[in-house]
Amino acid sequence: MILANPPLALLFDVQGTATDFHSTVTSAARRISAGRCPDVDWEGFVDRWRAAYFEATARSGDGSRWRTVQSMYRDALDVLLAEDGIEVFSAAERDELAFSWQQLDPWPDTVPGLARLKSRYTLATLSNADVSAVVNISKHSGLPWDAIFAAEMAGAFKPDPAAYRMAATYLGLQPEQIMMVACHKYDLRAAGALGLGTAFVARPLEFGAGGVVDTTYEDEFEINAADFVDLAEQLGC
């Protein structure tokens, strides 16, 4: 495929698109719980935890002081553990479990795909996670970004237009010179509305083997890709 107007830079969603939070955080919960609560459905727990984070970011932006995503995850963990009557975790163990969101493993295609794309394009993140979290995730996973941009730098979470505009300003590029890459359609639609190109990457395992995920390709996106290696192929790398 040849795009009429190929981008100069690609912006990547991180949690879900570049990394596999479901298996990483579920594994961390199993490891840290160490058999003390064998009946807990940790897969379902992580999905509820992720949903609580989404709600917290959506509630933000009311003009109050910026709240870190790490504190959102940490606070939501206490709430969810209390809801389920899980009392075995110490404060240090809760901190460790919440920090697993900063140690996310990449999908198998992520690093090979990015390595190919980096030869031709500027690669940056545009994540709702804290800057420090994206740095930690990227160092843990060996993600070779040229730059890290995060909602924190705009004071606004995706899909707020301010987040995408911040990245375009810092890249020194026009929206049409940038392509947003994500497995979440709301993210792509917000980017597309501002004139950015859009690349959908299907992540059928985002919520685990039994999870319900929208992986349908859509004509509204410039690119629909099975993974990052397929994305590199389609972008001529």
Next chain:
Amino acid sequence: MILANPPLALLFDVQGTATDFHSTVTSAARRISAGRCPDVDWEGFVDRWRAAYFEATARSGDGSRWRTVQSMYRDALDVLLAEDGIEVFSAAERDELAFSWQQLDPWPDTVPGLARLKSRYTLATLSNADVSAVVNISKHSGLPWDAIFAAEMAGAFKPDPAAYRMAATYLGLQPEQIMMVACHKYDLRAAGALGLGTAFVARPLEFGAGGVVDTTYEDEFEINAADFVDLAEQLGC
């Protein structure tokens, strides 16, 4: 040497400390002028160009709209060429010459030193150059940063404390967990005043073979290093 409190992250100055602007920009001027003005002292010209940039950043911060460093270099170029009566450059050639500040070559020790340091520390820039310029320089030179921070993100140039505080906030670290690395003592002193560690790297060729540069080691800095490989050695890498 063993530091009492080793840092978790290192912040690097880019123009001068990690890259050799003098030889890069002088070479670009010679190449683009292509023998049309053989009597021009391009080394001296580049030093005056750099001084004009310093003056422009020092004048900023009066509350007016943020001005990109690239526009400062571009505007200063026209002024300096007019001062010297050099009229051979087209607008496109002036743009190309100004863009050479975004294609700076690294010092020979920069990439090997950073590669060693990256195994143990988080490496980020803290540059007065535009974010896009630091991205371009880093991609050109293969500088393996974990994150790019620039004055533009703080709306204030070094040595304004806001620039250093921005980087600390985004890293999620306390000042004493961060070390500033620079060949400019004013930069290190501003960082040190906020509680950051300081590493001086001597760059005797910053202004070329005949340039006057302060390369004296000082007890006030935690580390004094001959280059980035020496810095890596001293930091246990």
